[in-house]
């Protein structure tokens with residue numbers, strides 16, 4: 138049977154948006170982010186991060202730095218009984234400094250490539266899944282992949298997730 142997933146954008150959704158973030162010292166979880174991930178874990182959702190990281194293409198940091206930050210995030214989460222199951226990042230940009238990353242790709246949001254890859258690799262049912270993101274391109278990517286996209290506009294991320302995931306079920310009961 139297919140799995141259900143909650144996808145999160147990273148910068149501006151799980152953590153305060155700092156330009157070209159790769160250092161743990163500059164990483165600040167948004168309010169309710171850790172609790173939102175723990176809630177998703179506890180409710181049987183695979184938790185997947187999908188993040189555009191054009192800083193790699195621009196030469197501001199390398200892929201190893203992104204992997205280190207993601208390991209650090211999961212180490213932090215573990216201390217709070219939460220975890221992210223998978224991270225996907227797009228290192229490309231059409232006008233990249235670094236030729237290897239300079240290309241139009243199918244993974245840079247609003248393209249849905251990262252979400253579609255996660256769906257394949259983790260046997261996810263898109264219709265049973267959600268994506269939370271602070272940008273229009275996050276929502277566009279989700280909808281192209283058949284996943285319900287929910288805009289996070291600030292405040293508690295846990296409240297945002299619970300309101301989106303629980304209220305449709307509540308409406309079925311009344």
Ligand SMILES: [Mg+2]
Pocket residue numbers: 146147148149150270271272
């Ligand atoms: Mg964002």
Ligand SMILES: [Zn+2]
Pocket residue numbers: 227228229242243244245
């Ligand atoms: Zn890409």
